[in-house]
Structures are given as structure tokens and as C-alpha cells.
Amino acid sequence: MTSRVTATVDLTAIRHNVGVVRALAPHSRIMAPVKADAYGHGAVPVARALENAKVDALAVASLAEALSLRDAHIQAPIALLEGVMSFEEAAQAVYEQLHIVVHDHWQIALLEKLPPSARLTLWFKLDSGMHRLGFPLADVPQLVAALQRHPGWSFAGWMTHFACADELENPFTAEQIRRFDDALQGIPGARSMANSAGLIGWPQARRDWVRPGLALYGCSPLPSVSAQSIGLKPAMQLHSRLIAVRQYAAGEGIGYGQNYRCQRAMRIGVVAVGYADGIHRAFANGTPVLIRGARAQFAGRVSMDMITVDLQNVPSAEVGDAVTLWGHGLPAEEVAPWASTLAYELFCGLTRRVDFRYLGG
Ligand SMILES: Cc1ncc(COP(=O)(O)O)c(C=O)c1O
The missing domain is CATH 2.40.37.10 (Lyase, Ornithine Decarboxylase; Chain A, domain 1)
Incomplete structure (x- = not known):
């Protein structure tokens, strides 16, 4: 049968784009978002290509997305960007060795119901100004105390997300960076801030981990910087x-x-x-x-x-x-x-x- 509409996804382009990300942020680890079926590109084949390119972790929006990757034998660390919704999800996430991004106190309460022996890995997400998900910055001392109460929990780091990083002239990204840094001054733990726009447009946001999604698929989120000009190839x-x-x-x-x-x-x-x-x-x-x-x-x-x-x-x-x-x-x-x-x-x-x-x- 002749195909009417074909989406051809070139996995070599995705692996190439991982190389572009690495060149931009050589000292950062890469968490590659493959949520929403890898931005519509097909989560399993894309995740395999990313594993092959040795990204440090994948990221998804829901437990269901993570489980379908595990079903396909994807073994890389997978972060749940919205964390878990229930105790059952928390238990399953631990069983599947998923990394849980915790953005609210009700989620800490769920995790505290797990047996102390549970091998839990978590991120804390802070709200540095986007006002979508994340703990208020003033809660950092409480979060540090929660980690101290649970020495068995493995802490992956502190994360925040930018509201306006695609607008290079907008000073709010620098303000978010300042707020995040101030709130965490002197506090140990890896840092992660940059999505694609943060990675490309804001070098000071390339911290221990970067989390570029769109760039891996070969697009630039910045109207003023073409994908081609920074070597990205459309997948x-x-x-x-x-x-x-x-x-x-x-x-x-x-x-x-x-x-x-x-x-x-x-x-x-x-x-x-x-x-x-x-x-x-x-x-x-x-x-x-x-x-x-x-x-x-x-x-x-x-x-x-x-x-x-x-x-x-x-x-x-x-x-x-x-x-x-x-x-x-x-x-x-x-x-x-x-x-x-x-x-x-x-x-x-x-x-x-x-x-x-x-x-x-
Ligand atoms: C928390 C988080 N990090 C990173 C990303 C990747 O963003 P982008 O595709 O713009 O690079 C997203 C995507 O929405 C996200 O929600």
C-alpha cells in the first residue's frame, strides 16, 4: 500500500543532536525528555537511540509513559517530571527504579508511607518564578530537613524550570537563576535548570544537568537562533x-x-x-x-x-x-x-x- 502521510524519523539525527548538546554543555549530564511519545516522534525508538548515545537519564510526564519504556526494556534512569499521584504509583516507581521529581508536600507525604527500606531516588523541584510546579523557595530548609529524616532516600538534586528562556531580551530568566542560586546557597546537591532554550540561550544555566527536549528533536526554541546555525538536524x-x-x-x-x-x-x-x-x-x-x-x-x-x-x-x-x-x-x-x-x-x-x-x- 502506498503511504499517504509519512513521518520519517532519523535516529542518527537524534544521536547527532545529543552531540550538539554535549558540545554546548560539556560539563553537564543530560536528562532527555521523551514525554508525550518523545514529542510525537515515538518514545521507544527515540529512547533506544538516546540510550545508545549515552544520555544520563530520560524524562517522562507520567508513570504510564515510564512503564511503557520499561516494558520495551529501556534500562536508563527515567525521571518522572510530575512525580507520583498516589501511594501505589510511588511503590511502582520505586520497583521500576524510576527517579521521582517531587514538587509538593503531599508527594513527600506519599513517599513517607513507603517502607524505610524502599530504594527511592528523588529530585526536588523548586518554583523560581514560573508558578506552575515546584516548592516555594522558602521551603528549602524544610526539604533539607526531610532528606535528613530519611537517610535511606537517594537525592538526585534540585531542579527548576524557566518561564521565558526563549526570550533572550527578557530579564526574568536571569532573575530565576538568581533566586534559585540564592535559595540553595551553601546547600549540597546537583542543580538542573536548563530546558532547550536555557541551554542554548543562557550559558549560566548549564549546571550539573541539562534537560533539553526540543533541541534533541532538531529544533530551536529561540526565534532569533536557527537550529541550523547551532548544528541541530531536524529528526x-x-x-x-x-x-x-x-x-x-x-x-x-x-x-x-x-x-x-x-x-x-x-x-x-x-x-x-x-x-x-x-x-x-x-x-x-x-x-x-x-x-x-x-x-x-x-x-x-x-x-x-x-x-x-x-x-x-x-x-x-x-x-x-x-x-x-x-x-x-x-x-x-x-x-x-x-x-x-x-x-x-x-x-x-x-x-x-x-x-x-x-x-x-
Ligand atoms: C521540567 C521540564 N524540563 C525540561 C523540558 C524540556 O523542554 P524543551 O523541550 O523546551 O527543551 C520540559 C518540557 O516541557 C519540562 O517540563
Whole structure:
């Protein structure tokens, strides 16, 4: 069967991107987020590639995500970024040797119910200003006391998360770094602050551990720094194909609601990909795609199974041609703003109808 929409994930690109991260933060250990099915790239094959590239730990959002990696015999340390939800989850996390990120006192209370012999590894997450998860910085002495009460607990370190690290001109990242450092002054334990934007844009945030997600998938979260300029390679190429090419007269409307009008006699191509594959309906007229190495543009609304594109820049385009929605030559982070979103959401939004293929496994 011919594939309609294919996401080709190049695992050698992911391993290469680990090398880029290492070169940026040579003295840091790497915790690689593979939550949300490795940002839509496929958690198990990506985790295997990351293990192969010898990252120091993986990170997921939920126990279920961690268990599916353990089921696939992924043995690397795995951090649960939101910690555990119940005593049962705590017990299972310990059994599977997961590293629990603890962000609130109710989670400490759960862990204290475990038998003293439980071999528990935990991080403490501090809220340095993002105001999502994390203990208030003033709670640090209480957390130190909790560690002293439980000498059997293995403490991995202190973590915080940035709110605005993708905005290089925004002083709040430096403020978060200052608050975190002040709260932990003189207190032992590894430190971890940087997501991809922190790693790339804020060298002073590269501490004992970095936690870049998006960068490992080959994208830059910083509008002012392209992935290519720092050597990152996009791991995913999303392709479909042209299934019809038609000529229309000036003034004809295209697609649902006729929200695009031909300004002149135009060749319009129909591409077999739509919102049921994960191409948001919010994508505007003008969104770029690549055909035969040239840029064509969305012309008309995204429908469930198809998009329509203006072929003016690709006069030789014909039925059967491959169409790149994002990947080499067309970074996902450049496409995403056309639907008022980010590369993260494009990747995570791909549906089960997309065929995934893996290279370099
Ligand atoms: C706690 C934490 N650390 C690191 C990351 C990785 O962020 P990014 O993909 O922007 O590098 C995330 C992602 O949301 C996160 O929640």
C-alpha cells in the first residue's frame, strides 16, 4: 500500500543532536525528555537511540509513559517530571527504579508511607518564578530537613524550570537563576535548570544537568537562533503527496468557505494530508510546503484529509510528487507560526493515521 502521510524519523539525527548538546554543555549530564511519545516522534525508538548515545537519564510526564519504556526494556534512569499521584504509583516507581521529581508536600507525604527500606531516588523541584510546579523557595530548609529524616532516600538534586528562556531580551530568566542560586546557597546537591532554550540561550544555566527536549528533536526554541546555525538536524520529515493538479480561472474560490480566491489563472495542487493527520485547521493561506525543492503555499482551508496549495512557484509539479510539510529545508519551527503555534504542538499533534518510519535504528 502506498503511504499517504509519512513521518520519517532519523535516529542518527537524534544521536547527532545529543552531540550538539554535549558540545554546548560539556560539563553537564543530560536528562532527555521523551514525554508525550518523545514529542510525537515515538518514545521507544527515540529512547533506544538516546540510550545508545549515552544520555544520563530520560524524562517522562507520567508513570504510564515510564512503564511503557520499561516494558520495551529501556534500562536508563527515567525521571518522572510530575512525580507520583498516589501511594501505589510511588511503590511502582520505586520497583521500576524510576527517579521521582517531587514538587509538593503531599508527594513527600506519599513517599513517607513507603517502607524505610524502599530504594527511592528523588529530585526536588523548586518554583523560581514560573508558578506552575515546584516548592516555594522558602521551603528549602524544610526539604533539607526531610532528606535528613530519611537517610535511606537517594537525592538526585534540585531542579527548576524557566518561564521565558526563549526570550533572550527578557530579564526574568536571569532573575530565576538568581533566586534559585540564592535559595540553595551553601546547600549540597546537583542543580538542573536548563530546558532547550536555557541551554542554548543562557550559558549560566548549564549546571550539573541539562534537560533539553526540543533541541534533541532538531529544533530551536529561540526565534532569533536557527537550529541550523547551532548544528541541530531536524529528526522528523513529514511528507505527503500531490493527488490532483487543476487549473482554475481568476476569481474562482478554493475549498470550504471559498476562503481563498484565485487572483489570476492558477494551478492548484491537492495534497493528501489534513487535520485528521495533525495539520491544524488553523493554518493560514500562505503556509509554506516544499515540492521539488521549491516553496508552494497553502491556498484554501485545511480539510479533514486534504489541503490545497498554490503551485505557481513549482510549474513542473505533477500528481505523485512528494510534498514536505516540515523537515529538511522547511523547519517545523518556521511552519508552526502559520497556525499560531509552536513546533512542539505540531509534532505532538500528529495522529495515528500517519505512518512512522525510522532510519538509523
Ligand atoms: C521540567 C521540564 N524540563 C525540561 C523540558 C524540556 O523542554 P524543551 O523541550 O523546551 O527543551 C520540559 C518540557 O516541557 C519540562 O517540563
